[in-house]
Amino acid sequence: MGRSPAPAFRPGKLIFRVTGQVSVIDYIIRRVLLNILVLWMVATLVFAALRVLPGNYAVAQFAGANLGGVTPEAIANAEKELGLDKPVTTQYRDFMWNTIRLDLGDSFRTKRSVWSELRDAFPYSAELAFLIVLVGFGVAVPVGILSAVNQDKWPDYVLRGIAIGALAAPVFWTASIAVSIVLAFDLFKIDVIGQPHLWDDPIGALKWYLIPMFAGGLASTANTMRVLRSQMLEVLRDDYIRTARAKGLNERSVVMRHALRNALLPVLTVMGLTVATIVGSQIVLEQMFNIPGIGRLLFTSIFLRDYPLTQGLVLLTTFVIVSTNLAVDVLYGYLDPRVRLA
């Protein structure tokens, strides 16, 4: 087997002095500062949006209850206890000051700190997100390759058709169909109450996560597969691939060792952007499967106007998204030093 003919770029020390004038460290610092600005803007927006929404927790907690006891006095007492009687400017000042000190406050509903709520919910969301990415990547890569190497043949048409279908189908629809099939044929138990973690009960957890991970994974698969296919088609026409073939490398080595490696770089960017999509689909999937993660918590907190919890969850989600994008960009530069970061 010959040496890889892939030219120019190879991960390495070049990362710290790229082609332009700005070092990666400078770049990261600038991006971090920009991310702080984004976080501040998001915090302000979510603070304002929650207060613009009609009602507050003092009323929401009585919803569907006995309105006979819900007097203006009872609402006023509840508002005072929650600090909602203070002027909005005071509430905003307190919120920003506490956030800077990483104090996200206590949930109105449970009276526990928002950090405690996040600590309980985050592992569930992380598990599901990991599984969704695993499915997404695990399915997209082979399907994308297969589609590219069979360009304009029936496997390509079929796989592209499926991908477009998966892209068009909302996750709740895919999940509902899967649930109906599982219940109709009594295939396995979906433990929506036990809520096991992967590390406690891997089999039980996988059964529980099986439908949401595939429903969420398929949606992200479609996008990734399409990008990978087009990249593969482009790379497969490059000179160095022709050289590799001319040197007598077998087709498998050409595709897997040389073409795929280069075609995966744009896919990484797509995967980074997919995080936001996954967070969105998780809100739906966690509702549907009673997964006590960030998405479910966010839905409940918005519904109940639990301001501290909603604010904390939105900030955390924003942090994850901007950090992931930053990480992807940095990783991209690491994998391809030709990329000008600044």
Place this chain on the structure above:
Amino acid sequence: MERNNYWTRRIQRRRMLQGAGVGAVGAAALGLVGCGDDDDSSPTSTATTAAATTAAATGTGTAAATKTGTAAAAGKKGGIYVSQSANVYESVDPQRTVASPVLQVLARVQSKLLRFSNPNTGDMAGDLAEKWENPDASTIVLTIRQGVKWHGAGPGAKNPAAAGGRAFTTEDVKYNIERQKAGLLASGEKGSFGRNAYWKNVDTVTISGNTVTMKLAKPDATFIGGLANEFNLMVQKELIEAVEPKATEISADKVIGTGPNILTEWVPGKSISAVRNPDYYNKERPYLDGNRWIQTFEDPTAYRIAFEQKQVDSFTDPDPGQTTKFWEANKDKTRIKYAGVANTVAIYLPRAQAPWKDDRLIQAINLAADRRQLIQQLHSGLGKVSGPVTWLQDAWAIPQTDLEKVPGYKVQRDQDLKDAKALWDAAGGADIGEITWVVPDTWASRAAWSSTPEIIAEMFNKAFGTTQFKARTKNYTEIIPSWFSKNFDPFFGWIPNVEIPDARAEMVGAFTTGSTSNIWDVSEATEIDAKLTKSLTLTNKNEALKLVREVQDFVLSKGQFGRVIMYNYIAPTLYWHYVNPTGPSAEEGWNLISSSLDALDLFIDTDDPTYKGRATPTITGL
């Protein structure tokens, strides 16, 4: 049994409606529904009402005098019942809560002085009081049950502030009355005691041996029934005063009771557990070894999965049509229970302000309001029209057959609509300009009801041949204060709940001159004030009922003065067949909150074939 059941018949007719077209066929079918209501006075219903009337007439009762629901006849001990919990519990103090979800938990661990053995009719049974007398409308004598103890085990009893295992005494009764009457916390601060107005009527409380005598400041024959209100749970002085400052921080170690269960875990939104109280005074109850409430299902898919795979024992879809559909497909494996929902649906008109001071406009709205159309459109046909006293309050309401003859409630609506239009035009309704209905956003946020504002506006535009009616949503934060200031917009939605079967106090509050709740400025000295005030003094229910009926007829003749009661809908709940819920029969349910009865009488039949495949639930023990 199912064929003769009122609720089942209603659904079958609704299904027929679905199969038929709308319009003329719909009107004919609605007529059939009306005929069905003829059968409301089924043998069971008549018997219970008569029993209640007789018991109340004597003004006394004992625990042995009444029996609880049918579940009592064939109950089996054992098993853990798993159901969905509420999302929010705002306090561990039942006397400072206004929300019924708290009672879902606390009514299983705490007790009242009396309870309704039949919440539909008001039939009562003893609880902490084993005997009660109501010699006149101002005196109540309670004989307190001996040998009752506060829980001696569990997180609450282990709380250092609690007096676990202590005997329940007459001093506990006096403390609970005086705490709520004063409306003060141990710190001396004012507390939000939801039933403060009710208890304020107690003038003196005296103890003699094991009897407690209450003298009321004003005669109130309904007061005795209020003791059985689900909100009137007894708390222990030692523990409640210690946890008062942090009563909104929910946990099991802040709760102690004398009830059939001991609370072992209370984590809102996650898990709640209660196990059998081994020292409960009634050794025959509860049937269940324990209750477990799991976190709220935000989505019906998860709830359905949990029910179908027997992870929970009951199920209610947000769309009642889905629940009944599921039951119809699984009749041999499941039971369905229908219960009236105490959140009465009504229209409120601001009669204290122009242009609504003109009673012709109010009468026009009352006549034009199509109650049955809304029941069909919004509740899959599951509901019954209500007059000034809701049909939930079986013993006090105008029977449905009589109500259907009243303008505004007729099944054939042609004449009502004609009269409504004439009144509207005569009062210059068309010249009023835009009229905006307000619908609570909590109502309109439900998927099945999201089009309610448009439906309401269209209903009146169509009835009056106009386009002046619009609608919007608002939050109760804005709505409730506007009620009290009497300058509210025309409103459609839920109004304050019905809590007890006796309707007199509610009628007095709504319609007597000067009452705080009389936001319509009703002032009718002869036809209302005198009759309702007198009814409060009568311990003979039949005599009181006659007066209340007269007032209802008068109120209806005036378009209900702007307090236009529309209907109460019905919520179906599905159970696996191994669960035996409480109620007059397996299919019928209680109309008013009945958590304390469920705590005693609901049981699980482990020999039922459907029990197979149900995993044993885990529960936090003592």
